[in-house]
Amino acid sequence: MGTPVGQVTGGAEPGLRASTGPPGRGRPGPALGLRRRRALLPWALLAPALAVIAALLLFPLARIVWLSFREYRLRNLVSGESDFIGPANYVTLFTDSYLWRVALPNTVGFAVVAVVSTVVLGTLVALLLARLRPVTRVVVVSCIMVAWAMPAVSGTYVWLWIFDVDDGIVAQALQGLGFLGPEGYNWFADRLFFYAVVVLNVVHGGFPFVAVTVLAGLLTVPRELHEAALLDGAGAWKRFWHVTFPVLRPVFAVVTILSTIWDFKVFAQVYLMPGGGVGGSEMLNLGVWTYVSSFGQRDYGMGSAIAVLLTLLLLAVTAVYLRALFREDELR
Amino acid sequence: MSAPADTAAAADWESRVRRARRRGGAVRLTRLAGRAAGVTAILLFTLFPVYFMLTSAFSDRMTSTVGTLLPSQPTLDNFVHVLTEGDFGTYMLNSLAVACITVAGACVLSLLAAVAVARFRFRFRTSVLMLILIVQMVPLEALVIPLFLQVRDLQLLNTVLGLGIVYIALSLPLAVWMMRGFVAAVPKEVEEAAYIDGASWPVMFWKVLFPLVAPGLVATAIFSFIIAWNEFVLALTFMQQSDKYTVAVGLRQFFGEYANEWGHVMAASTLITLPVMVFFVIVQRWLASGLVQGAVKG
Numbered sequence: 361m362g363t364p365v366g367q368v369t370g371g372a373e374p375g376l377r378a379s380t381g382p383p384g385r386g387r388p389g390p391a392l393g394l395r396r397r398r399a400l401l402p403w404a405l406l407a408p409a410l411a412v413i414a415a416l417l418l419f420p421l422a423r424i425v426w427l428s429f430r431e432y433r434l435r436n437l438v439s440g441e442s443d444f445i446g447p448a449n450y451v452t453l454f455t456d457s458y459l460w461r462v463a464l465p466n467t468v469g470f471a472v473v474a475v476v477s478t479v480v481l482g483t484l485v486a487l488l489l490a491r492l493r494p495v496t497r498v499v500v501v502s503c504i505m506v507a508w509a510m511p512a513v514s515g516t517y518v519w520l521w522i523f524d525v526d527d528g529i530v531a532q533a534l535q536g537l538g539f540l541g542p543e544g545y546n547w548f549a550d551r552l553f554f555y556a557v558v559v560l561n562v563v564h565g566g567f568p569f570v571a572v573t574v575l576a577g578l579l580t581v582p583r584e585l586h587e588a589a590l591l592d593g594a595g596a597w598k599r600f601w602h603v604t605f606p607v608l609r610p611v612f613a614v615v616t617i618l619s620t621i622w623d624f625k626v627f628a629q630v631y632l633m634p635g636g637g638v639g640g641s642e643m644l645n646l647g648v649w650t651y652v653s654s655f656g657q658r659d660y661g662m663g664s665a666i667a668v669l670l671t672l673l674l675l676a677v678t679a680v681y682l683r684a685l686f687r688e689d690e691l692r
Numbered sequence: 693m694s695a696p697a698d699t700a701a702a703a704d705w706e707s708r709v710r711r712a713r714r715r716g717g718a719v720r721l722t723r724l725a726g727r728a729a730g731v732t733a734i735l736l737f738t739l740f741p742v743y744f745m746l747t748s749a750f751s752d753r754m755t756s757t758v759g760t761l762l763p764s765q766p767t768l769d770n771f772v773h774v775l776t777e778g779d780f781g782t783y784m785l786n787s788l789a790v791a792c793i794t795v796a797g798a799c800v801l802s803l804l805a806a807v808a809v810a811r812f813r814f815r816f817r818t819s820v821l822m823l824i825l826i827v828q829m830v831p832l833e834a835l836v837i838p839l840f841l842q843v844r845d846l847q848l849l850n851t852v853l854g855l856g857i858v859y860i861a862l863s864l865p866l867a868v869w870m871m872r873g874f875v876a877a878v879p880k881e882v883e884e885a886a887y888i889d890g891a892s893w894p895v896m897f898w899k900v901l902f903p904l905v906a907p908g909l910v911a912t913a914i915f916s917f918i919i920a921w922n923e924f925v926l927a928l929t930f931m932q933q934s935d936k937y938t939v940a941v942g943l944r945q946f947f948g949e950y951a952n953e954w955g956h957v958m959a960a961s962t963l964i965t966l967p968v969m970v971f972f973v974i975v976q977r978w979l980a981s982g983l984v985q986g987a988v989k990g
Contacts, residue, residue, distance in 0.1 A: 402809075405808035409804065409868060410805075413823075413861060413864055416839065416842075416857070421835065423842075424834055427838065488730045488734070496731070500735065509965070509971075510742065511965060513922065513964065514964050515741065517958070564738070621828075625832060627833055632947075646833075668834070674831055675829065
């Protein structure tokens with residue numbers, strides 16, 4: 361997959377492939393018709409995919425904005441009719457202390473902690489892997505893949521089981537060591553602890569991607585660069601920061617962007633936890649809140665407004681990253 | 693540049709590097725011990741949850757919690773319960789049906805689209821690629837409400853078809869980016885040779901291009917299978933009858949059914965995880981590079 365895709369098609373006239381087909385055995389018809397058919401062919405090939413994307417990703421995106429300006433509750437769901445109420449949903453949303461106190465801090469705070477932990481741990485693992493013998497490396501990478509492959513839903517239940525308040529292995533160990541009384545302690549009621557488990561769960565599933573990707577990058581860094589820095593007396597940290605990091609900047613940008621996108625929209629990992637899917641609970645993030653408002657409290661207009669806010673937040677974050685990423689010419 | 697001088701310079705460089713390593717770095721033994729400790733820590737962190745899931749699934753209900761760490765008498769009771777009394781077999785069949793629709797749709801549509809963007813130059817080609825890249829960023833949670841309304845209006849709630857069609861859309865952006873790489877990697881000369889031999893475009897497509905991009909199709913198939921198999925929030929919204937649940941949603945049935953039968957939950961989790969792990973081992977190489985290419989190359 362190393363071919364630079366942009367150059368593959370070569371510099372033919374626009375709309376015309378480099379080779380115009382079998383010489384002398386072209387289809388009948390005037391040259392212009394053939395040319396037009398050639399120009400239409402890529403669009404014909406693209407049409408089904410673009411139609412599906414437009415109908416099921418772009419149209420809903422437009423509709424969610426439309427819905428967010430409407431009063432849309434259970435009866436509207438039945439009748440299909442709804443009233444335009446202007447920015448009322450947004451006014452309610454932004455004046456709701458729940459947004460500022462709970463949903464927004466949960467979403468952003470969690471994403472920051474999870475992304476930083478995932479990228480840092482993934483990079484450390486990649487640096488370690490790069491120093492291992494090839495055979496050991498393959499074995500360790502395969503084991504890490506197992507964590508990556510674990511579906512979010514199963515992963516969440518396993519972490520819940522590990523930290524189960526009554527019978528979980530952590531609770532039992534703490535009780536055995538005398539740190540915890542036999543009555544136990546409902547730590548899932550504590551927001552920090554709740555999100556600590558979510559972070560653990562998300563980092564467990566997310567760091568393998570970072571490790572494998574950064575490792576692939578590390579193996580391309582010329583050895584001479586490192587050795588030269590070593591001869592100049594640079595320590596391990598300086599060698600990483602001044603040699604490895606600049607070379608791998610695009611790789612780090614990509615893994616950070618993707619981790620950010622994934623961590624902003626965690627759903628199952630929060631929703632399935634105790635109290636994670638209950639309206640008014642301290643634990644909701646924006647993604648779960650939009651779901652609970654619409655399908656729990658049947659206020660689809662309000663749910664749409666929250667969804668729009670989440671989308672805008674995510675687009676803003678990725679726009680910042682993309683600008684940093686595409687500013688560099690060699691990345692195009 | 694004569695070879696001997698080159699070798700001598702290289703040898704000199706090597707020895708200087710070795711000396712610098714010795715000077716700056718720790719003793720060889722401590723460094724080895726450090727690496728071993730690091731590897732152990734990573735393996736513990738990654739594998740312990742998986743190990744604990746498996747042993748809990750295979751341990752019998754009577755043993756103590758800590759006893760599940762090393763089940764003395766492995767049993768299949770939990771699996772039997774989950775599959776017979778627990779309807780998990782139905783959920784797995786539902787998930788399989790949804791996944792088949794997703795895989796078929798995603799493979800065909802992404803292959804056609806990938807040929808278009810990798811083999812043709814046309815106006816708005818870059819715009820199309822950027823659009824496909826950007827729609828990936830839209831959070832799924834934000835689309836749940838309108839997608840629910842759309843699927844309901846089409847009378848497709850509680851059907852595998854409704855869920856499958858939406859999953860095709862979800863997997864398409866990345867599938868197109870992945871397939872594009874595979875199609876572009878097929879040398880243009882292969883196609884030109886076929887043209888010279890008088891092959892028409894459809895013949896060229898099926899007889900020449902198709903076999904060469906088959907590995908890409910396998911990767912795309914597995915990738916879209918995993919999306920369909922794992923997806924949670926849309927399945928939760930669309931499948932409202934318990935006999936239509938997919939595995940990700942059906943797993944909740946075992947949670948809090950009685951006072952947390954963790955053996956059942958872990959057996960069901962194991963059944964969900966195993967197919968994904970098998971496929972993942974096959975596909976991970978393409979998945980990682982596809983993600984990175986998709987994000988880096990405009």
